[in-house]
Amino acid sequence: MGVLRRMLARPSGAIGFAFVLLHLAAAVLSPWLVPYEATAIDAALMFAPPDAAHWLGTDQLGRDILTRTMLGGREALLVTLIATPLAVGWGALVGIHLGLAGGRLDDVLMRVVDAVLALPWILKMLVIIVTFGAGVTVLVPTLAFFYGVPVIRVARAATLGVVARDFISAARARGHRPGAIVRRELLPNVLDALMVEGAMRWSWMLLAFSSLSFLGFGVAPPTPDWGLMIADSRSFMAIAPWAAMAPVLALSTLIIGINFVADALAKAVGLDRALNAPH
Amino acid sequence: MKIAGDDVPLIGITDLSVGFTTRAGVVAPVLRNIGLVVRRGETVGLVGESGSGKSTLALVAMGYLKAGLRVLGGGVRFAGQDMLAGDGVAAIRGGRLALIPQNAGQALTPTIRIGAQIAEALRLHSTLPRADHAARVVELLARVRLPTPGALVTRYPHELSGGQQQRVAIAMALAGEPEALLLDEPTTGLDVTTQAHVLELLRDLAASSGMAMVYVSHDLGAVARVCARVAVMYAGEIVAEGSARQILRTPSHPYARGLIAAIPVLGEARLPVPLDGRPPAPGAVGEGCSFAPRCGLAEAGCLTARGALVPAPGGGVVRCRRADAAVRLPMRRDGALRLALEFDGGGGVLGLDAIAVSYARRSLWDQITRAPRDAAPVVDGITLTLRPGETIGLVGESGSGKSTILKSIAGLIGPLRGSIDLAGVALAPRVAQRDVGVLRRVQLIFQNPDESLNPRQTIAEILAQPLGLYFGLSGAALRARSIELLAQVRLGGHYLDRLPAQLSGGEKQRVAVARAFAADPDVVLCDEVTSALDVSVQAAVLGLLDDLRRERRTACIFVSHDLGVVRALADRVVVLYQGRICESGPADAVYGLPSHPYTEALLGAVLEPDPDHAPRLLAADIVEHGPPARGCAFQNRCHRRLGGICATDAPPAHEIGDGHVIRCHIPPATLAAAQAAP
Ligand SMILES: Nc1ncnc2c1ncn2[C@@H]1O[C@H](COP(=O)(O)OP(=O)(O)OP(=O)(O)O)[C@@H](O)[C@H]1O
Ligand code: SF4
Ligand code: SF4
Ligand SMILES: [Mg+2]
Numbered sequence: 001m002g003v004l005r006r007m008l009a010r011p012s013g014a015i016g017f018a019f020v021l022l023h024l025a026a027a028v029l030s031p032w033l034v035p036y037e038a039t040a041i042d043a044a045l046m047f048a049p050p051d052a053a054h055w056l057g058t059d060q061l062g063r064d065i066l067t068r069t070m071l072g073g074r075e076a077l078l079v080t081l082i083a084t085p086l087a088v089g090w091g092a093l094v095g096i097h098l099g100l101a102g103g104r105l106d107d108v109l110m111r112v113v114d115a116v117l118a119l120p121w122i123l124k125m126l127v128i129i130v131t132f133g134a135g136v137t138v139l140v141p142t143l144a145f146f147y148g149v150p151v152i153r154v155a156r157a158a159t160l161g162v163v164a165r166d167f168i169s170a171a172r173a174r175g176h177r178p179g180a181i182v183r184r185e186l187l188p189n190v191l192d193a194l195m196v197e198g199a200m201r202w203s204w205m206l207l208a209f210s211s212l213s214f215l216g217f218g219v220a221p222p223t224p225d226w227g228l229m230i231a232d233s234r235s236f237m238a239i240a241p242w243a244a245m246a247p248v249l250a251l252s253t254l255i256i257g258i259n260f261v262a263d264a265l266a267k268a269v270g271l272d273r274a275l276n277a278p279h
Numbered sequence: 280m281k282i283a284g285d286d287v288p289l290i291g292i293t294d295l296s297v298g299f300t301t302r303a304g305v306v307a308p309v310l311r312n313i314g315l316v317v318r319r320g321e322t323v324g325l326v327g328e329s330g331s332g333k334s335t336l337a338l339v340a341m342g343y344l345k346a347g348l349r350v351l352g353g354g355v356r357f358a359g360q361d362m363l364a365g366d367g368v369a370a371i372r373g374g375r376l377a378l379i380p381q382n383a384g385q386a387l388t389p390t391i392r393i394g395a396q397i398a399e400a401l402r403l404h405s406t407l408p409r410a411d412h413a414a415r416v417v418e419l420l421a422r423v424r425l426p427t428p429g430a431l432v433t434r435y436p437h438e439l440s441g442g443q444q445q446r447v448a449i450a451m452a453l454a455g456e457p458e459a460l461l462l463d464e465p466t467t468g469l470d471v472t473t474q475a476h477v478l479e480l481l482r483d484l485a486a487s488s489g490m491a492m493v494y495v496s497h498d499l500g501a502v503a504r505v506c507a508r509v510a511v512m513y514a515g516e517i518v519a520e521g522s523a524r525q526i527l528r529t530p531s532h533p534y535a536r537g538l539i540a541a542i543p544v545l546g547e548a549r550l551p552v553p554l555d556g557r558p559p560a561p562g563a564v565g566e567g568c569s570f571a572p573r574c575g576l577a578e579a580g581c582l583t584a585r586g587a588l589v590p591a592p593g594g595g596v597v598r599c600r601r602a603d604a605a606v607r608l609p610m611r612r613d614g615a616l617r618l619a620l621e622f623d624g625g626g627g628v629l630g631l632d633a634i635a636v637s638y639a640r641r642s643l644w645d646q647i648t649r650a651p652r653d654a655a656p657v658v659d660g661i662t663l664t665l666r667p668g669e670t671i672g673l674v675g676e677s678g679s680g681k682s683t684i685l686k687s688i689a690g691l692i693g694p695l696r697g698s699i700d701l702a703g704v705a706l707a708p709r710v711a712q713r714d715v716g717v718l719r720r721v722q723l724i725f726q727n728p729d730e731s732l733n734p735r736q737t738i739a740e741i742l743a744q745p746l747g748l749y750f751g752l753s754g755a756a757l758r759a760r761s762i763e764l765l766a767q768v769r770l771g772g773h774y775l776d777r778l779p780a781q782l783s784g785g786e787k788q789r790v791a792v793a794r795a796f797a798a799d800p801d802v803v804l805c806d807e808v809t810s811a812l813d814v815s816v817q818a819a820v821l822g823l824l825d826d827l828r829r830e831r832r833t834a835c836i837f838v839s840h841d842l843g844v845v846r847a848l849a850d851r852v853v854v855l856y857q858g859r860i861c862e863s864g865p866a867d868a869v870y871g872l873p874s875h876p877y878t879e880a881l882l883g884a885v886l887e888p889d890p891d892h893a894p895r896l897l898a899a900d901i902v903e904h905g906p907p908a909r910g911c912a913f914q915n916r917c918h919r920r921l922g923g924i925c926a927t928d929a930p931p932a933h934e935i936g937d938g939h940v941i942r943c944h945i946p947p948a949t950l951a952a953a954q955a956a957p
Contacts, residue, residue: 166731172710173689174745174798175718184744188735 003192006268007261013268016260023254026070027077036064038071039222047240057242059233068224069246073254075219076226079139080205086144087205088198091151096182096190098152099159110156116149121208126217134217143208147201151194158193162186192269199262203255210251226251287359289459289491290317290340290376295353297339298561307562308351309335311516314588317459320489324506324523326499326538328813329784330558332515333495334381337461340493341378342368358458374404374455381464383452384444387436393420394432397451404455419450424480426901441677442473442900446480453484459491466501470676470840475884475894478504497813499539500886503527504894511535514559514569517588521595523890529593530610531602533574539888540610541818543843548866550822550847552609554815557783568599576601576608626703627664628834629688629721629802634661634697636680636687636858655908656695658683658858665802668832672849672866674842674881678903680858681838685804688836689723702801719749722795726807728787732779738765738790739775745797764793768823785816789823796827803828805837809844821847842885846870851938854878856913857906864939873951875941876919911944919945919953 213227420428
């Protein structure tokens with residue numbers, strides 16, 4: 001994997017990758033590592049500031065914040081790690097198909113894509129959630145659907161860029177079947193763009209998931225979750241700022257880590273385009 | 280220190296070395312101990328193959344270093360000012376010393392009018408009062424001999440031809456009244472006729488303005504036309520320097536002789552002589568002479584000590600200890616005369632009948648109203664027959680439809696009209712409708728191997744595509760056949776596991792040739808297959824194609840804008856202008872008299888690596904946005920245009936004998952008489 005090695009050779013890539021790995025490790029191992037029960041309420045310990053027993057203090061119900069922060073990314077990571085490949089998968093499938101087919105279907109569907117992308121994401125998500133209810137079983141397909149739409153655009157553009165190249169003409173002129181051309185000539189050359197896009201989509205999805213939890217449409221209390229924790233601690237910012245600090249830091253280091261990785265990946269594969277496509 | 284005077288050179292480069300440090304910590308020089316002096320008004324050419332360091336040297340003369348490079352020693356001065364020290368350099372750059380980088384014409388800002396772009400250059404580099412700028416812009420455009428300069432200022436770059444864009448770039452460089460102009464490949468990528476126009480302009484500018492010029496090029500013909508003095512670079516050092524006459528007529532360095540021998544000769548059907556091997560990578564140069572691995576004269580002493588520049592037997596200076604022997608090395612016109620092929624008189628292997636191709640998309644409205652299909656398709660009336668083993672050269676400028684014709688034969692574009700047959704059997708217009716067995720018999724080779732080889736496939740995978748598809752080969756048989764094919768294009772089996780990026784340009788193109796011949800085709804379609812290569816490598820690829828088609832009697836359509844290259848390979852030649860055939864016939868006849876006026880213009884514009892050769896500028900240098908709807912395709916640029924009839928009637932085909940056809944309203948006898956007169 002030359003691309004991975006080149007990505008890690010960049011300082012931003014190595015740092016970002018370390019952040020992401022750390023978070024993944026924490027998510028997997030935290031049930032065995034946490035010092036307290038996540039939902040253990042202790043009224044005597046309300047808003048205890050950080051000390052030797054509770055390194056990051058406690059929240060309004062006296063729950064250990066370190067414990068809850070370590071566990072608080074598990075749902076978000078689980079959901080987005082399932083939804084991201086789904087989004088990239090279906091988006092790529094449709095995008096590559098449109099790039100190859102062109103014509104009227106392409107014209108029409110790209111208008112639809114533009115229209116969907118023009119809507120604010122929160123509106124789209126809320127319509128679905130209000131219709132079908134909240135919860136992981138709704139969120140995974142919803143996220144996968146909406147975050148696959150911008151992938152269509154990227155996959156289509158990458159396909160158009162590759163299809164115009166002579167090695168595709170050469171393969172066509174030799175008479176290979178379209179499937180073989182896509183598999184052998186096209187896919188290896190759009191994979192880079194899709195990888196970068198996948199990383200970008202993942203970070204956007206994490207943000208969206210946490211925002212939904214924050215608004216009360218994601219993870220249900222008392223399950224620990226960063227978005228929820230930020231929402232809960234909001235009212236007590238003045239008396240217990242540490243309660244908000246920990247989940248905010250956790251979420252932002254993960255997002256920044258993924259963005260670093262995406263950025264370094266893009267540079268490593270020579271795709272230094274602006275990485276701020278709307279989500 | 281003296282103030283800049285006549286005895287201080289305008290550009291003085293002394294013992295300059297530039298390089299970078301590799302990951303392994305080794306210092307790899309890109310320029311080694313360069314000494315070069317350019318006096319006021321002098322024109323100096325820097326020539327060498329790609330990677331020899333010529334562009335780096337031109338940039339350093341401006342005080343610029345490409346990213347990652349640093350100066351290892353020596354200095355660069357412009358009129359006494361140290362160009363490597365920060366102070367005062369900015370004032371010189373762009374003003375007293377101007378650079379025209381490669382593709383400068385294409386690099387003009389597309390959304391800004393020509394006049395505004397030149398005015399911006401004036402604002403930055405000229406001392407003229409602001410009020411005079413508008414007049415000065417027009418003056419500069421006139422100075423680079425652009426037609427109607429007053430009207431041009433409001434035009435956008437895309438409305439100009441490539442040659443005109445290049446002139447605008449030159450006008451911008453002249454804005455600061457430079458004392459010296461550095462030009463990096465200023466005519467590469469331009470058509471022959473356009474290139475000749477731009478070179479004449481540069482030559483006259485140098486003569487009339489007293490401006491010094493450093494002209495960087497791989498093209499010895501262009502250098503011969505513009506430069507009084509020439510320095511030959513190899514592996515980052517100057518290996519020979521002298522007057523243009525000394526370097527081009529009696530070169531004393533084996534490399535310089537090899538370069539000249541590799542250029543195809545227009546006069547005769549000879550294959551140029553390739554220069555085997557490739558230049559060393561930076562840092563890979565040994566103790567001795569950098570050219571030793573490729574030099575036929577190398578002896579033991581060459582490998583141990585790097586020589587100094589010493590007076591050359593042919594004049595000038597040379598870095599070769601065996602220069603006395605080198606001047607006796609064979610040079611041009613010593614390549615093998617190409618043997619004429621014998622034809623058995625059977626039918627053609629490929630026939631095109633009145634092919635027309637259009638890129639115009641018919642709108643729904645056109646379809647409903649049944650509007651006539653494209654009145655002036657990009658390609659029209661192409662009829663030709665290719666005999667087994669024969670090579671037809673298809674010549675024409677950029678945009679003349681050469682690639683379009685090849686693509687329609689290959690089935691990548693369906694023709695608008697006309698039919699194609701393969702050995703008498705009609706070919707379906709599109710790839711999807713053709714059998715694999717039929718497709719195998721026609722193979723395409725593209726211009727640029729970086730585009731035509733999938734960068735993600737190894738050479739083995741690349742060759743496996745046709746071998747698997749057409750012959751069902753796999754496993755050991757596939758590998759064995761692949762190694763055999765590589766051997767035929769003179770590459771070792773160890774290349775199989777490499778990626779294209781790990782090969783040089785010439786090696787990549789050989790892989791592309793091997794891939795085409797893997798199909799064991801009856802016809803190969805070669806689209807500018809050598810134009811991305813250095814002359815030395817081009818000569819090798821031409822030789823290879825000639826061998827392959829001789830061994831296998833493969834017929835070939837060889838497309839090129841380079842008349843010398845076509846001369847080296849083609850049995851018959853078809854000259855194309857705006858997608859219409861102007862002239863066709865046996866190569867000797869087409870290259871001789873009488874000629875179609877367009878062929879005449881093309882032949883006149885060809886440059887020879889000879890300081891005494893002057894091209895003739897016949898065709899007007901204007902943009903054509905498409906073929907005219909009526910009359911002769913060449914009417915807008917023709918120097919022999921008769922008048923109304925050329926604009927209204929399609930020119931008749933005059934057959935002169937032996938299949939030589941000229942399509943022009945002027946009868947061949949009249950053309951011959953006019954062209955024979957000096
Ligand atoms: N895909 C396309 N769509 C529209 N027009 C095209 C297309 N490809 C080529 N053309 C136009 O058709 C004409 C012929 O192009 P073509 O590429 O065949 O020329 P060429 O002789 O091969 O030129 P070059 O020497 O630059 O390769 C040009 O005017 C070009 O702009
Ligand atoms: S010094 Fe020796 S190796 Fe180098 S060019 Fe001269 S003869 Fe060839
Ligand atoms: S027909 Fe007229 S315009 Fe065309 S080449 Fe002949 S003289 Fe020139
Ligand atoms: Mg072409």
